[in-house]
Amino acid sequence: xxxxxxxxxxxxxxxxxxxxxxxxxxxxxxxxxxxxxxxxxxxxxxxxxxxxxxxxxxxxxxxxxxxxxxxxxxxxxxxxxxxxxxxxxxxxxxxxxxxxxxxxxxxxx
Amino acid sequence: xxxxxxxxxxxxxxxxxxxxxxxxxxxxxxxxxxxxxxxxxxxxxxxxxxxxxxxxxxxxxxxxxxxxxxxxxxxxxxxxxxxxxxxxxxxxxxxxxxxxxxxxxxxxxxxxxxxxxxxxxxxxxxxxxxxxxxxxxxxxxxxxxxxxxxxxxxxxxxxxxxxxxxxx
Numbered sequence: 001x002x003x004x005x006x007x008x009x010x011x012x013x014x015x016x017x018x019x020x021x022x023x024x025x026x027x028x029x030x031x032x033x034x035x036x037x038x039x040x041x042x043x044x045x046x047x048x049x050x051x052x053x054x055x056x057x058x059x060x061x062x063x064x065x066x067x068x069x070x071x072x073x074x075x076x077x078x079x080x081x082x083x084x085x086x087x088x089x090x091x092x093x094x095x096x097x098x099x100x101x102x103x104x105x106x107x108x109x
Numbered sequence: 110x111x112x113x114x115x116x117x118x119x120x121x122x123x124x125x126x127x128x129x130x131x132x133x134x135x136x137x138x139x140x141x142x143x144x145x146x147x148x149x150x151x152x153x154x155x156x157x158x159x160x161x162x163x164x165x166x167x168x169x170x171x172x173x174x175x176x177x178x179x180x181x182x183x184x185x186x187x188x189x190x191x192x193x194x195x196x197x198x199x200x201x202x203x204x205x206x207x208x209x210x211x212x213x214x215x216x217x218x219x220x221x222x223x224x225x226x227x228x229x230x231x232x233x234x235x236x237x238x239x240x241x242x243x244x245x246x247x248x249x250x251x252x253x254x255x256x257x258x259x260x261x262x263x264x265x266x267x268x269x270x271x272x273x274x275x276x277x
Contacts, residue, residue: 080261
């Protein structure tokens, strides 16, 4: 499978995430679209890792495993980010009784 | 068309369709369920690339922990299609769709003619994604970032507790 299939798939997923962030007003859905963009980047990292592994297999059989370790760390950071972000959304819902992000367009009140 | 190509196209269409439904569905609970479907499709891609460790971690961490957290918050707030905030300005919808679509168009057009993109991806074999290789890598070269991430989790836990605590 040539790598450009994976590139275009990941770019399409990323663009869907961008569109979701731009057009939705529910804070939870915006947050989920950010997760979707993170996953598109993860998929592309794994595809590039396997591409370089294919090229370097004769020289170094464990080459290009760094990308997969990076994906693991991205998942770690995403899990920490989600816990704090959802806490912020719950606090926002408690103050405004809504998850509409347009209520937060000013810092005062 | 080989079995790997059929699986690739099936998982790609599943991932893209579910991702579109995440953005398009009215009820937040349906959005979350479609996002879980997207994550399962991406895990299927990892299995197809023989990155078995990441496939398992993706299912456990994303489809298991993170999406349960999302579902829990949505059900705690009792959100449904009626309480969904609507975008009142139709032009903002169009502008968002057009700018996201043009982002896709620009990146695809920029990458279409590059030479490196015709390289092959190794499918369905190769030992780089197995747990043994990644475990050795993680506990030798990357042991310091691994320990730092435990501090990150501790601070995230404390932060979540402090933020969600009622003040006063």
